[in-house]
Amino acid sequence: KSIFKGRDFISLHDFSQDELSFILDVAKDIKADQKAGRPHPILQGKTLGMVFTKSSTRTRVSFEVGMYQLGGHALFLSGRDIQLGRGEPISDTARVLSRMVDGIMIRTFSHQEVLELAEFSSIPIINGLTDLLHPCQVLADLMTIQEHKGRLAGLKLAYVGDGNNMAHSLMFGGAKMGLHVVIAAPQGYKPDSGIIALAQADAKANGGLVEVVDDPAEAVKGADVLYTDVWASMGQEAESKVRMAAFQGYQINSDSLKLANQSAIVLHCLPAHRGEEITEDVIEGPQSVVFDEAENRLHAQKAVMALVMA
Numbered sequence: 001k002s003i004f005k006g007r008d009f010i011s012l013h014d015f016s017q018d019e020l021s022f023i024l025d026v027a028k029d030i031k032a033d034q035k036a037g038r039p040h041p042i043l044q045g046k047t048l049g050m051v052f053t054k055s056s057t058r059t060r061v062s063f064e065v066g067m068y069q070l071g072g073h074a075l076f077l078s079g080r081d082i083q084l085g086r087g088e089p090i091s092d093t094a095r096v097l098s099r100m101v102d103g104i105m106i107r108t109f110s111h112q113e114v115l116e117l118a119e120f121s122s123i124p125i126i127n128g129l130t131d132l133l134h135p136c137q138v139l140a141d142l143m144t145i146q147e148h149k150g151r152l153a154g155l156k157l158a159y160v161g162d163g164n165n166m167a168h169s170l171m172f173g174g175a176k177m178g179l180h181v182v183i184a185a186p187q188g189y190k191p192d193s194g195i196i197a198l199a200q201a202d203a204k205a206n207g208g209l210v211e212v213v214d215d216p217a218e219a220v221k222g223a224d225v226l227y228t229d230v231w232a233s234m235g236q237e238a239e240s241k242v243r244m245a246a247f248q249g250y251q252i253n254s255d256s257l258k259l260a261n262q263s264a265i266v267l268h269c270l271p272a273h274r275g276e277e278i279t280e281d282v283i284e285g286p287q288s289v290v291f292d293e294a295e296n297r298l299h300a301q302k303a304v305m306a307l308v309m310a
């Protein structure tokens with residue numbers, strides 16, 4: 001466990017297959033404790049600072065409740081209220097918070113800012129979403145897939161839609177855990193080429209496969225897991241009209257389910273836009289596990305916090 005102490009959780013690329021498996025095992029144990037009502041005050045007396053410069057429901061609630069259940073405390077620090085929002089440097093914020101709290105979770109736009117926060121902090125930094133990555137979500141996704149499918153390696157995961165933070169973290173997490181990840185995205189909205197290269201190298205070393213294609217039908221064919229995300233992410237509101245046109249056909253719907261494996265499950269990080277990237281019948285249908293997935297944010301992140309902050 002000491003190999004985790006003090007580490008940042010910024011990208012799944014930074015963790016080995018064994019380490020990710022271990023975090024998932026701890027998450028499973030912590031979930032069992034919580035369900036059985038067994039106290040697990042692993043972070044008694046510890047405080048997590050939560051910096052948000054973007055909106056959140058799941059991330060905010062799961063980190064705050066998670067800290068409480070671990071015996072610690074969480075502080076909600078809105079970018080609008082703290083001095084960071086008035087131009088105080090990240091490097092100063094990092095050094096001040098490091099003297100007062102035991103870990104920082106940050107959700108913001110620029111991934112570079114999170115790296116800078118980590119550089120100047122002496123405490124663990126947890127990435128609660130940037131424009132580039134969303135590792136906590138994918139940890140919960142892997143946990144959910146494992147619960148429903150009994151395994152990870154060898155499964156085909158099809159992601160249909162924007163080559164965004166979700167696509168990137170699914171490629172990283174999937175590659176490390178030996179999944180076959182296929183991303184179907186339209187031209188102009190493909191995942192970042194640098195991330196694709198890193199994920200493909202990770203896949204090769206860990207028995208996975210990462211592919212990027214144009215055709216959603218090709219991606220979902222025979223898939224065990226179907227995944228999608230919004231066409232316009234936080235911060236891209238002004239592009240939503242253009243994006244709406246560009247993403248026509250990049251939807252998870254009943255036709256996708258017909259092409260996928262009969263026992264396929266459907267995931268979505270939420271919030272969802274019904275009628276855009278996913279249809280109402282599919283997200284509300286029997287193959288959808290989106291609320292198990294949302295719940296697992298709590299358990300998965302408790303494992304991360306327990307390991308890096310204890």
Ligand code: CP
Pocket residue numbers: 055056057058059060129137269270271
């Ligand atoms: N999936 C996710 O991160 O949700 P929130 O934006 O509500 O935190």
Ligand code: NVA
Pocket residue numbers: 129131164165166229230232233234269270271
């Ligand atoms: N891609 C979405 C994910 C939200 C959880 C966004 O960045 O807004």
